[in-house]
Ligand SMILES: Nc1ncnc2c1ncn2[C@@H]1O[C@H](COP(=O)(O)OP(=O)(O)O)[C@@H](O)[C@H]1O
C-alpha cells in the first residue's frame with residue numbers, strides 16, 4: 001500500500017538520474033537480451049537440423065560399412081571395410097518384412113570436367129530406389145532406371161551447385177561431361193537441398209547408377225552404404241533388428257562384433273536434437289551468468305544511491321517512515337530497475353532475433369519460456385542484490401542520516 | 406503536553422564521552438510558543454532531536470502527552486513523529502528533484518490511513534504558507550524563503566500538535582526570516598505548540614517564552630513581556646522602502 005504511494009516518487013528519482021539508471025540496467029538488459037537471442041538462435045538451429053534430417057528421407061534407415069564414429073561432427077568410417085555388397089540390399093529386401101525399399105550406394109570425390117570447366121565433386125553411385133528413399137527430387141530431366149543401372153550406362157544427374165560451377169546458367173541436360181576420364185551424359189538436375197546440419201553443401205554432388213560407378217569409376221566390388229526405407233515410422237527399430245540379423249548372418253559374424261553401423265532417422269534426430277539443445281543450454285547458461293553480473297551492477301548502483309540519499313532517508317524517517325518502509329522503498333527501486341532492465345532486455349533480444357531472421361543470416365525462433373525465465377530471473381536478481389543496500393538504508397539512524405546532508 | 410525530567414545526553418565516540426545535556430527539566434503545555442536559545446554547541450539541536458523523538462536521552466524521562474517516549478520502540482517512535490510532530494530544519498531538507506507539491510505530501514506516504522483528498526490537503530498547506538502558485542516548482546526554482554515555507558507546509562500537512570523548528574531562519578535573509586516567523590505566529594494562533602530553536606535573541610523574542618541553555622543546562626526560563634510581531638515589522642519594512 002505504501003508501495004503505491006511511493007511509486008511516483010521513486011519513479012521520479014530514478015528518472016532524474018537517467019544515465020545512472022540506464023547504466024545500472026545495462027547488465028540486466030544485455031544479460032536478458034543475450035539469453036533471449038541465443039535461445040532463439042539455438043531453437044532456430046535446432047529446427048533447421050530437424051528439417052534437414054527429415055529432408056534426408058522418409059522412414060529412413062542407414063547402414064554404413066564398418067564401425068563409424070562421429071569425428072568433428074561428421075560420421076567417419078574407422079577402418080576400410082569391404083564386406084558390404086549390393087547383394088546385401090537384395091537379401092534385406094527379400095528377408096526383412098519391415099523394409100520396403102533398399103538402395104546400395106557408394107561415393108567418392110572425383111574431378112569432373114565440362115569443356116574447359118573443372119571441378120571436384122562428390123560422385124554418388126546409387127540405385128534408382130535411392131531417389132525416393134532419400135527424398136531426392138529431379139526437377140529437370142529425368143531419373144535413370146533399373147535397366148540403365150544394370151547396363152552400367154554412363155548417365156549422370158547433377159546437383160544445382162555442380163550445374164552452376166560447370167554450366168553457369170546454361171541448360172546442362174544432354175551435355176557431355178567427364179567424371180575422371182569417363183564421359184557421361186547429363187540427364188537430370190536435382191532439386192536444391194541447401195546445406196546439411198554440419199554446413200556442408202548438399203547440392204554439390206553427381207548421382208550416377210551404382211553399377212556404373214562401381215565398375216567404371218571406382219573399380220570396386222563393395223559398397224559403403226545402404227539406404228533403406230521402413231514400411232512405416234513405427235517399424236524403424238523392428239527394421240533395424242531384422243537388418244542386423246540378416247547382415248550378421250550374411251557376413252558370418254557369429255561371435256564377432258558388427259562390421260557395419262545401423263542408424264535410423266529417429267536416433268539421428270534425437271542425437272542431433274540433444275547436441276543442439278545442450279549447446280543452447282550451455283550458451284544460455286553463459287548468458288545467465290551475465291545476468292548475475294547485471295545483478296551486481298544493480299548492487300553497486302543501489303549502494304551509491306543509498307549513500308547519496310542519506311539525507312533523504314533521514315528526512316523520510318523524521319516524517320514517519322518505518323525502517324521497513326525505507327527497506328521496501330529501496331527494494332522496490334531495485335525491482336523497478338531490474339524489471340525495466342528485463343523488459344528492455346527482452347525487447348532487444350526479440351528485436352535482435354527478428355533482425356537476424358529478417359536479414360536472412362540465421363533462422364531464429366523466439367522461445368517464450370526463455371523470455372519469461374530471463375525476465376523473472378533478472379527481476380529476482382535485482383531484488384536479491386537490492387536486499388543488502390536496502391537493509392543498509394533501513395539501518396541508518398534518523399539523526400545520523402539527517403546530519404549527513 | 407511535553408514534560409522532560411532530568412534529561413541527560415552523552416555522546417560517546419570511541420573512548421571519548423562528551424556530556425552534552427546535563428539534567429534538563431521543563432514542561433511545555435499545549436499551545437505554547439517556546440524558544441530554546443543558547444550559543445552554538447550548547448546542545449540545542451541535541452535537545453530538539455530528543456523532543457522530536459529522533460533520538461533518545463542517555464538518562465531521564467520524556468513524557469509526550471502522557472506517553473513515556475523512552476519505552477517506545479523504533480516503529481512506535483516513527484508513528485509518533487508522523488502523527489504529532491512537524492519538523493522544520495535550518496537547511497530545509499527538501500527532495501531536490503521533486504515539486505513543492507510532492508515534497509509537501511511526503512509525510513502522507515507514511516500515515517496509517519491514506520487520505521483521499523491528498524491534493525486538497527497539500528493545496529491547503531501550501532496556501533497556509535502563501536505558495537499556492539508555486540505548487541509545481543522544484544526547490545531549485547524557489548528562493549530560500551520559499552523553500553523554507555514549502556518545508557513548513559510539509560510539517561503542517563499531517564496537522565501535527567507540535568512544530569519543532571531548528572534554526573528555521575538561520576539560512577534566510579531578514580525579510581524571508583520574518584515571513585517565516587509570521588507563519589509561525591499564525592500557526593500558534595491556530596493552536597499548534599511551537600518550539601523554536603535559535604541562537605539569536607532577536608528571533609527568540611517572537612516566542613512567548615524563552616528557555617536559555619548554557620553548557621547543557623537551563624540557566625533561564627522566562628516569559629517574554631513584549632513579543633515581537635513579525636507582521637508589524639514586515640509592514641514597516643515595506644513602508645520604509
Ligand atoms: N552525534 C554526535 N556525536 C558526538 N558529538 C556530538 C554529536 N552530535 C552533537 N555532538 C556534540 O554535542 C554538542 C552539542 O551539539 P548540538 O546539539 O548540535 O549543539 P547546538 O545545536 O546547540 O549548536 C556539540 O559539542 C557537538 O559537537
Ligand SMILES: [Mg+2]
Nearest residue numbers: 449450451571
Ligand atoms: Mg544546532
